[in-house]
Amino acid sequence: MGGIDPLIGREKELERAIQVLCRRRKNNPLLVGESGVGKTAIAEGLAWRIVQGDVPEVMADCTIYSLDIGSLLAGTKYRGDFEKRFKALLKQLEQDTNSILFIDEIHTIIGAGAASGGQVDAANLIKPLLSSGKIRVIGSTTYQEFSNIFEKDRALARRFQKIDITEPSVEETVQIINGLKPKYEAHHDVRYTAKAVRAAVELAVKYINDRHLPDKAIDVIDEAGARARLMPVSKRKKTVNVADIESVVARIARIPEKSVSQSDRDTLKNLGDRLKMLVFGQDNAIEALTEAIKMSRAGLGHEHKPVAHSCSPGQLA
Incomplete structure (x- = not known):
């Protein structure tokens, strides 16, 4: 288990996943969320807790296996080769009642192994066992793939119980990184200050907009440690x-x-005066604009909503 990090937080999502796994039928949780919010970490965290004995008694003897579709497809030259391999896998899982199969990017099983023009793929082979509860599967996918690919196969989608994995807050991300910090400190042979951890989260939220927490904040912590390690x-x-x-x-x-290093407070303090030095004769408009920006930075608005919608009508110069 040295390659798997412990799960920090996400208690509600993990509890729901365990409840679904303990159902008699349709006992297959589907973790759906944006890239980087920690869907795979929940499955790995469940495996970690099973090994540590930190799970309900009914789950104590379970084993989680991760499915690699690429390995099943590799070397299948003739029609029926993939079906033979996949059915053997399903048969083994069916015999072991304590086994749980984890399929990351589960939308990839739709069409996997299907011959040209054929309808027999991994999804159709696994459907009968999913509804009967003979095997248990944990799947993960993004909202985009869920709506564009997975949800269109209604028969497959209804056999899973959707669990939304939302992006954690700043405070939750700080808690997650503090839990993972010893592993990164041991790997890079450095120490992270408490202020550095919080700065990594807050600056990642502010400046890295194409990814989600906690992934982007963990990347910052990891790269900062690597940068320190590579110095002479x-x-x-x-x-x-x-x-x-x-x-x-x-x-x-x-x-x-x-x-990045400039404080918002210092910038906002003289924002109105600086704008008035650049734009003349529009003091009222500048004051209204700076007031909206200061109000947003004061924390009185939603962090993911625009600061303000400003319209400046007037004649062309």
Whole structure:
């Protein structure tokens, strides 16, 4: 279990997954969420807890297997080769009542192994066993693949119980990273300060917009440790601080490092005066705009909503 990190948080989602797995029929949880929110981590965390004995008694003897569709497809030259392999796998799982099959990116089983123009694929082979409860499967996929691919196969989708995996909050992500921190400290031979951990989360939310928590914050922590480890011995530091995190985020987001390290409070303090020096005769408009920005930064609005919708009508110069 050395390659699997423990699951931090996500108690409600894990509890629901265990409840679904203990059902008599249709006992197959489907973890659906955006990329990077920790769907695979929940399945791996369940395996970790089974090994540690931190699960209900009914799950204590279970074993979780991860399915690699590519390995099943590799070397299948003739029609029927894939079906033979997949049926042998299903038969083995059916005989072992304590086995649980985890299929990451489960939408890939739709069409997997199907011959040209044929209807027999991995999804159709597994459907009868899913509805009867003879085997238990944990699947994971994104919202996009769920709606575009998986949900269109109604017979397959209704055999799974959908569990939404939402993006954790900043505080939850800080808790997750603090739980994982010893592993990264041991790997990179460094120490992360508490302020560095919080800065990694907050700056990732602010500047890295194409990914989701906790994945993007963990990437920042990991890369900051790698950066410190690659420094020459004479310059190598044993502690990763806020400045190191700011430098890493600036490189990932491709923005000037000064922009990352500059405090919002200092910028907003003189924002109105600076704008008035650049735009003349529009004091009322500038004051309204800066007021909206300051109100948003004060935490009185939703963090994922726009700061303001401003419209500046007037004649062309």
